[in-house]
Amino acid sequence: MDRETGQLLSAEKFGTRVNWASHYDLDSGRPVLTPGADYPTEPFMVYPIGVGSHNWHPMSFSPKTGLVYIPGQHIGGELSTEANFKMEENVWNTGVETSLPLHNQQLNSTLGKAFVNGFLLAWNPLTQQKAWQVSRPYIGNGGVLSTAGQLVFQGTIDGFFTAYDAQSGTEMFRFEAGNGIVGSPISYAVNDTQFVSVPVARGGGISLISGSDLKPASANGRILAFSLNGAAALPSSKQVDVFDAKPPARLTADDAVLERGLQLYHRYCNRCHGSGVVSDGSIADLRYLNAAWHDNFEEVVLNGMMVAAGMPRFDQVLDSEGVFAIQAYVIDQAHQAYAMREGNSLWLAIKQTFYDLLAWCLLTLDELAQ
Numbered sequence: 619m620d621r622e623t624g625q626l627l628s629a630e631k632f633g634t635r636v637n638w639a640s641h642y643d644l645d646s647g648r649p650v651l652t653p654g655a656d657y658p659t660e661p662f663m664v665y666p667i668g669v670g671s672h673n674w675h676p677m678s679f680s681p682k683t684g685l686v687y688i689p690g691q692h693i694g695g696e697l698s699t700e701a702n703f704k705m706e707e708n709v710w711n712t713g714v715e716t717s718l719p720l721h722n723q724q725l726n727s728t729l730g731k732a733f734v735n736g737f738l739l740a741w742n743p744l745t746q747q748k749a750w751q752v753s754r755p756y757i758g759n760g761g762v763l764s765t766a767g768q769l770v771f772q773g774t775i776d777g778f779f780t781a782y783d784a785q786s787g788t789e790m791f792r793f794e795a796g797n798g799i800v801g802s803p804i805s806y807a808v809n810d811t812q813f814v815s816v817p818v819a820r821g822g823g824i825s826l827i828s829g830s831d832l833k834p835a836s837a838n839g840r841i842l843a844f845s846l847n848g849a850a851a852l853p854s855s856k857q858v859d860v861f862d863a864k865p866p867a868r869l870t871a872d873d874a875v876l877e878r879g880l881q882l883y884h885r886y887c888n889r890c891h892g893s894g895v896v897s898d899g900s901i902a903d904l905r906y907l908n909a910a911w912h913d914n915f916e917e918v919v920l921n922g923m924m925v926a927a928g929m930p931r932f933d934q935v936l937d938s939e940g941v942f943a944i945q946a947y948v949i950d951q952a953h954q955a956y957a958m959r960e961g962n963s964l965w966l967a968i969k970q971t972f973y974d975l976l977a978w979c980l981l982t983l984d985e986l987a988q
């Protein structure tokens with residue numbers, strides 16, 4: 619926009635795929651919707667889904683290169699109007715159904731990797747074109763800093779702090795931070811030393827809900843600061859040790875109950891504990907609950923045993939049967955995660971080859987359908 623008059627000057631698509639509108643009408647300042655995108659009667663596969671091609675993570679402009687640096691992401695999802703919508707107090711309820719993950723965790727993770735990813739985009743606002751782009755394997759990466767020294771810094775949700783040449787996009791620096799980064803770097807000088815610092819920790823809506831199979835990491839954050847002649851070693855942080863935990867016995871093998879558990883879980887729990895019961899580690903990953911939590915599952919979920927720690931109670935919308943279904947689904951997912959860690963590796967590899975092929979076919983079909 620023109621900063622003095624507010625007149626709209628440019629509104630080009632910068633996302634990997636944007637299908638809800640064909641373009642912005644520069645005179646009215648309104649998007650021109652694609653027919654069906656409003657999903658009033660039919661479901662619509664919308665790109666990007668609600669979290670957007672760019673969310674809150676700050677972007678940056680460099681007057682030196684004239685480029686804008688955008689922490690972007692690519693994720694679509696099917697939206698439809700919820701049948702028989704009834705307002706429920708205090709829980710997520712928007713009247714919109716979204717597509718759910720499948721029971722099969724290995725397949726979910728494979729499809730997630732194929733269809734959902736992030737990027738760091740250098741965009742030329744004058745030509746309204748991409749200058750360069752770096753791919754990220756996951757969505758929800760950190761904010762961006764561009765410096766007078768012509769570097770662009772960004773942390774990633776999978777635990778790297780990176781820097782690129784602002785003009786060319788060539789990678790100049792990569793540091794393994796030991797935990798995900800969703801915050802933004804800053805730069806400052808003390809005496810004659812220039813520092814770049816960044817908060818290191820997961821958390822925040824996208825990171826919590828995304829269900830990306832990141833390595834479990836400490837819920838505690840820390841701040842790292844870098845300088846050209848810095849020599850400190852990174853102190854180790856407390857890691858969440860989950861991999862010994864053997865899940866309790868399955869509660870049921872009844873598919874109808876597990877399916878109900880999946881639906882209720884994604885209605886009431888996934889925003890904090892992660893889609894497909896895959897958490898980012900900043901709130902408990904329910905696949906790794908120990909026996910004491912499973913014994914008190916209903917107490918926690920219905921009766922508010924953990925309210926003081928930020929875990930809401932759900933007795934206004936759930937009953938014992940619903941909680942049982944959720945717990946059965948959670949334990950089922952825990953078994954799948956356990957099998958993926960400890961199971962027969964040849965069998966897992968065979969399945970993986972098949973799933974990779976399936977993901978490739980679906981991606982190809984999806985591209986052909988464009």
Ligand code: HEC
Nearest residue numbers: 886887890901902911915918919924927928929930932944
């Ligand atoms: C608004 C966010 C939020 C939602 C929604 C939510 N939880 Fe939690 N849950 C938490 C937090 C925070 C904790 C406490 C984590 C901690 O410090 O141990 C927690 C803890 C738990 C625990 C105890 C394990 C532990 O380590 O504390 C269970 C079991 C649990 N949640 C199940 C559920 C189920 C099932 C649902 C859906 C019906 C759900 N939660 C929805 C935030 C949430």
